[in-house]
Amino acid sequence: xxxxxxxxxxxxxxxxxxxxxxxxxxxxxxxxxxxxxxxxxxxxxxxxxxxxxxxxxxxxxxxxxxxxxxxxxxxxxxxxxxxxxxxxxxxxxxxxxxxxxxxxxxxxxxxxxxxxxxxxxxxxxxxxxxxxxxxxxxxxxxxxxxxxxxxxxxxxxxxxxxxxxxxxxxxxxxxxxxxxxxxxxxxxxxxxxxxxxxxxxxxxxxxxxxxxxxxxxxxxxxxxxxxxxxxxxxxxxxxxxxxxxxxxxxxxxxxxxxxxxxxxxxxxxxxxxxxxxxxxxxxxxxxxxxxxxxxxxxxxxxxxxxxxxxxxxxxxxxxxxxxxxxxxxxxxxxxx
Numbered sequence: 001x002x003x004x005x006x007x008x009x010x011x012x013x014x015x016x017x018x019x020x021x022x023x024x025x026x027x028x029x030x031x032x033x034x035x036x037x038x039x040x041x042x043x044x045x046x047x048x049x050x051x052x053x054x055x056x057x058x059x060x061x062x063x064x065x066x067x068x069x070x071x072x073x074x075x076x077x078x079x080x081x082x083x084x085x086x087x088x089x090x091x092x093x094x095x096x097x098x099x100x101x102x103x104x105x106x107x108x109x110x111x112x113x114x115x116x117x118x119x120x121x122x123x124x125x126x127x128x129x130x131x132x133x134x135x136x137x138x139x140x141x142x143x144x145x146x147x148x149x150x151x152x153x154x155x156x157x158x159x160x161x162x163x164x165x166x167x168x169x170x171x172x173x174x175x176x177x178x179x180x181x182x183x184x185x186x187x188x189x190x191x192x193x194x195x196x197x198x199x200x201x202x203x204x205x206x207x208x209x210x211x212x213x214x215x216x217x218x219x220x221x222x223x224x225x226x227x228x229x230x231x232x233x234x235x236x237x238x239x240x241x242x243x244x245x246x247x248x249x250x251x252x253x254x255x256x257x258x259x260x261x262x263x264x265x266x267x268x269x270x271x272x273x274x275x276x277x278x279x280x281x282x283x284x285x286x287x288x289x290x291x292x293x294x295x296x297x298x299x300x301x302x303x304x305x306x307x308x309x310x311x312x313x314x315x316x317x318x319x320x321x322x323x324x325x326x327x328x329x330x331x332x333x334x335x336x
Contacts, residue, residue: 001042003035014042018049057149059109063142064100066108066151070142071095085244086236091141094134098123103139108146111139113156124163132163179205195298199266200282206263212236212292216245220277227264229257235292243289 001016011031018028028049030041057066071092077083102119103111116139124132140157147155174182186198203214212234221230232254233245248254259267270281279287 001039003038006031012038014038016042016046018046020049057108057146057151059151060107061151062104063106063108063111064104066146066149067095067100067104067138067142070145073145074141084236084246085238085241086246089236089238090134091138094131095138098127098131098135099138108143108151111143111152111156113159116156117160120160121163129163136160136163189302192298192302195295196282197295197298197302199270200295201299202266203263203282206260207231207257210234211296213248215280215282215290215292215295217281218277219271219275219279219281222267222271222281224264224268224271227259227261229259231255231257235289237291237293243291245289 001014003012003014005011006013011033012035013029013031014035015027015029017025019025028042028045030038030045032038032041057069071088074083074088074091078085078088103116106115116136120132120136120139123135136157140155143152143155143157146152182201183198186192186201192198200211200214203209204211207214207229209217209231213231216233216235217229217231221232223229231248233247235243235245237243267281276287280289282290284290
């Protein structure tokens with residue numbers, strides 16, 4: 001850096017060469033009324049120029065600070081429709097419940113592969129495999145952001161072993177005799193009939209849909225003439241936003257199903273009461289969506305409380321699949 005008086009003699013000019021991020025050296029100059037002010041202005045300009053090539057995170061920043069930036073970005077992607085609100089909800093919940101208590105106070109440069117490996121293994125063993133995998137994804141996402149900002153040279157999750165676990169209970173479908181017992185129990189229970197569980201159970205059996213997918217079906221998705229159903233969406237509950245109807249997680253999740261004849265007859269009878277194309281097939285009396293968690297609870301409580309007689313020994317239903325969409329029961333996604 002050099003400082004000299006400007007040609008007029010009233011200002012000082014500080015000058016220095018700077019190698020930009022395109023590899024080209026350029027002269028940077030700043031003028032001020034005093035030599036000290038000119039130097040300070042030039043140093044500030046050079047520091048700002050240097051920051052253009054790096055991110056806002058440093059290795060000395062805490063993991064919690066990086067996690068806040070990562071979650072903010074994830075929420076922005078959800079608003080743009082590029083991430084599921086349910087995914088953001090799940091990640092936010094597990095971040096606060098497990099990841100931040102264990103790693104939040106660490107500096108980014110202190111988040112090493114052995115440390116993350118120990119953390120993920122502990123969660124996998126003491127909380128559960130699904131939570132362990134989610135926590136690993138969260139740490140990986142946060143540290144990938146730190147890498148992109150230049151705060152750390154590499155993502156410490158890259159070398160972790162993939163942890164897997166056998167399901168505690170092997171899923172199986174209801175037998176024909178068990179299905180008959182289930183529907184007889186529903187027909188004999190006035191509470192279940194008021195809750196519309198008979199028709200919903202039959203629809204689940206015919207389609208193999210999850211409860212959240214079944215409750216998201218609108219009448220415009222049903223073609224009774226062709227006996228077909230177009231599956232495009234599911235229902236989830238998100239904190240602060242309520243019940244949301246969102247697209248399935250992937251294009252593969254969007255599908256057209258052929259309905260058995262008895263299901264077409266069932267749906268035709270339901271449509272006969274007078275419905276609009278934008279109403280849910282299994283909605284409330286007001287034509288709004290039912291909460292999958294509520295419906296799942298009705299099914300579980302009815303079978304466990306003994307109100308539905310003769311079904312106490314049937315396979316138990318999983319109460320939800322992590323995002324509130326609920327699993328099916330009559331379609332084989334249940335377990336003992």
